[in-house]
Amino acid sequence: MDDKLDGIHKEMALRGRIGGYTRSARYPADQLTARARSGFLRRFEPTDPNLSPQERLRRTKAALKAHMARLARLSAKARRH
Secondary structure, eight states, rough: HHHHHHHHHHHHHHHHEEEEEEEEHOOOOHHHHHHHHHHHHHTOOOOOOOHHHHHHHHEEEEEEHHHHHHHEEEEHHHHHH
């Protein structure tokens, strides 16, 4: 029974991989990830409603850079120990 399930899981994984490659071949990468990137960046947007769109974008980019720098610091620290 376990061999049968293992075969089914391998078949499902292969079908998923084929579907992913087919989708990647049909659409530009930025189109495939646009919603995910938008949702991720929304986490860093300032909440002040009085900001201009330019200032909101500048602060969002700065917050994202700070987040990535924190992750890089933690990663380097983990490799040292």
